[in-house]
Amino acid sequence: MTAKIALEAKQLSLAFGGLKAVSDFSLRVPERGLCGLIGPNGAGKTTIFNLLTGVYQPDHGEIWLGGTRLDGKKPSAIALAGLARTFQNIRLFGELSVIDNVRTACGVRARSGLVRSFLRTPLFLAEERAMIERSYDLLDVLGIAHRADEQAKSLPYGDQRRLEIARALATEPKVLLLDEPVAGMNTQEKHEMRSLIVSLRERFDVGILLIEHDMGLVMEICEEITVLDHGVTIASGNAAGIQENPAVIEAYLGAPEPDEPPSQGPT
């Protein structure tokens, strides 16, 4: 079975000053595919997310989403094109309510501008209504609808991660980038999140690229895994192949217990 490619990165490179953060990175995420990106701490995984979503511009290489070229665009234009992400260090709109966080992202697909908002035209009213409906549906899927009216910053940690995913999905992406979705969660929560991630593909018709330190999770659910070390791809393939790859074993041997979640970033 060969699926069409949704997201493709071709030979991306990025250097900060003299330091090569990413070199010659290539990746393909098929439509509705579920791919993993792993590597020891500091391997450049989040940097790749930042490249894909336009936070950084690559020195070389191309990024394609379907037929659209993404490199050189602003992050907002990339989100509009259909690539959404979550953040490792959670970035919510803290003062806004949970539902408003999702509504804001839904609004990206709305057509009403300032004048329609001021005049409350039929289109505006329909869109606002639709945004509310869709936001509640999204919160239902993520299991946090009962907290819709709470302030986002008052949510417990796990629910904040769920809200980030709901918000990313609200932009109606073709490919979703998840940056350590189960970091800091207990076994029960991890288990729930795992089945959730798997179910998202069908429900939202999206391909998923996942950064995760939890090897078990990645090996279990990802069809394609890319292993990164010092910005260089050292292996890629399916779970079985990766686990036996000597380069991967070597990269992880010096690293402090790759099965453990890494120390939390600034909170």
Add this chain to the structure above:
Amino acid sequence: MSAGDRRTRSLAERVTELRPNPLVAAVRSAWPFVIAIVIAFVLQAVVAPAMSPFKAKMLLDIGIAIVLASSLNIVNGMAGQFSIGHAGFMMIGGYAAAVVTYYGSIKLLGVPLGVDVPVIGGFMGSGDLLFLASCIVGGIFAAVAGLVVGLPSLRLRGDYLAIVTLGFGEILRVLVQQTPEVPSPKEAAEAGLGTMMSHLGGALSFTGTPTYVSPTPWLENASGEQTGHAGIFFTYLIVGILLVLIYRLKTANQGRRLLAVRENEIAAEACGVNTSRTKVTAFVLAAFFAGVGGALFAHELGATLSPKELGFMKSIDLVIMVVLGGMGSITGVVCAAAFLTVLPELLRTLAPMITNLIGVSVNPDAYRMPLYALALILVMILRPQGLFGIRELWDLRWWKRYVTPAWTKIAGGWLIPRAPKDRP
């Protein structure tokens, strides 16, 4: 299991079936404006005549303060772009409007302006129309300036942006100070366009603007002819329109984008919000309304349209209103603007009592600013989001507990602001 019945539907798929009846929508769109007009009319025709001239003037001051503070709330409160040069937009709007009415009255309407400016053409006559047009012109000029000042906000944030806005206000002040005197009505009648644009009164003030915004009684004489200006009507008409528009902004997608930019710029951008455009829009909108507020101020009785009056301190006054009221809260800022406008008077009334209490004579005017400053610091330390935070009056706990049930008893569910986000 097939994918179809488990899919979460997209926005576009839902919109088509949710379109309301256009007629109903039109009524819903228009009624708040109608209410605003009615309230403004009642204030002018019923409330103001019952007040002392002094209190009526206070009513005007409150209205103008609401316009200015609410406009600042768009950029400072909602979009989180800290601007401390807001009086600059007010200055541009005020001077542009003053040019329009002063030279316009002389050139277009042929009125020899003097100390006692007559009412030109009665209520909503040519004079009033010229004044309303001048408000719009003032707003547009200020909006253009807002576009220019908004551009640095794309590169700068926080403290740096604050300095640039401050610098903008100062540059404007220096420039206006260089302008020559306003020509007398007689000279103005012969003046060309160049003179009109450049003769703004320099460091002193723009003199001779007709006082359309005055609290003088209206429809005074027996035959029902208008003798005074409908200043309160116009001021509160603008207040009403502005508040309706800001409320609609805040509860719309566009407004949530402003708040998203304020809360987390990087996340907003990742959610597809074009932060540059959003910020510039906020500046332009805020500047427009500040310009309109400036136009009101320029025609207010007893107000001097001078660069000194509209300097840094005026901007700070407005910032205090927004910060105390709650950054992003419409009703909070309205309350703060009204309260802080009345406060000096309140202090003056209270001064004798305080003097009796502590046995030392105090000058209330001297203690007003230290009190403001202290309040500002304390609010920042104790309640950093301002008194109301981002919430509105009717979201507050005590309001929900006491006022809402009481109102429900009186009027049923009518006019209770209901968040449109209730689950369908």
Add this chain to the structure above:
Amino acid sequence: MTTLVQTLVDTIALGSLYALTALGYTLVYGVLRFINFAHSDIFTVGAWVAWSFCGLFGWLGTGSPIFAMPIILVLAMATCAALGILIELLAYRPLRRAPRLNVLITAIGVSLLLQNCGQLDWVFGRQGQPMPALVEDRSLFMLAGVNIRLVDITIVLLAGALMVALERLVYGSKVGRAMRAVSFDERVASLMGINVNRIVSITFGIGSALAAAGGLLFALKYSNIKQPADTTWVLLGLRAFVAAVVGGIGNVRGAVAGALLIAFVEQFGAAYLSANMRDLFVFVVLIVVLLVKPSGLFGKAVVEKV
């Protein structure tokens, strides 16, 4: 020629004053990463405190003793240092972890508080006062037809000495090393056993003392003191502030360079273009620098980590 030399002399003297004040902005920004809007008011308070001490010692008239100047200088600097430390303790320390906007608004609040409390009758009052000539008002020598006044020389020498002392402190002492460590990374500095609160207090103290010296020298140069909330002070503070930003806020040498640049633009603009538009030139320089290189001429750009 005369104008040129006179303008040059004024540029150097004023530039030194701006530098003293700009250093305070820069030092505080270095350790706390926020612009202390109230700093310019410390400058004002410095001048007024100096005047008050003159009154206390009966040196308000002419012919004060030669040792009056150092005594007043030390007293003014000490008072303002204490004031600066107090302000940090009461107003800024509770907000150490708050968003920067809140700290900025608080700083504006402190600035307003100082200005308006200074205006109260029992503090400094609403009237300007003549500043006694603690430094004898005489010309030292003529240069191209321009009187070089003793006070100008005093300003440049004193400001220079203070700046050298600061440089030695920041780069050559244990406290200075701690300051730089806090500036580099507050969390790591505190893990290394540095008492961050103490360092912040010291920084505020030093910055405020320098501003007080600047205030006193300014009052001496123009031999009068405007009332505490006068716009002259606000504009003066703004210029010093612009100097710090233009030089690259957080950078000690940049602040001095920025101060000289701003004084140059202001004085030459006033002398050769238009005296009324001097502030315009200053702010145009500011806006151009911020738009072209937001981190200032000598500053390093800070990038937010995603």
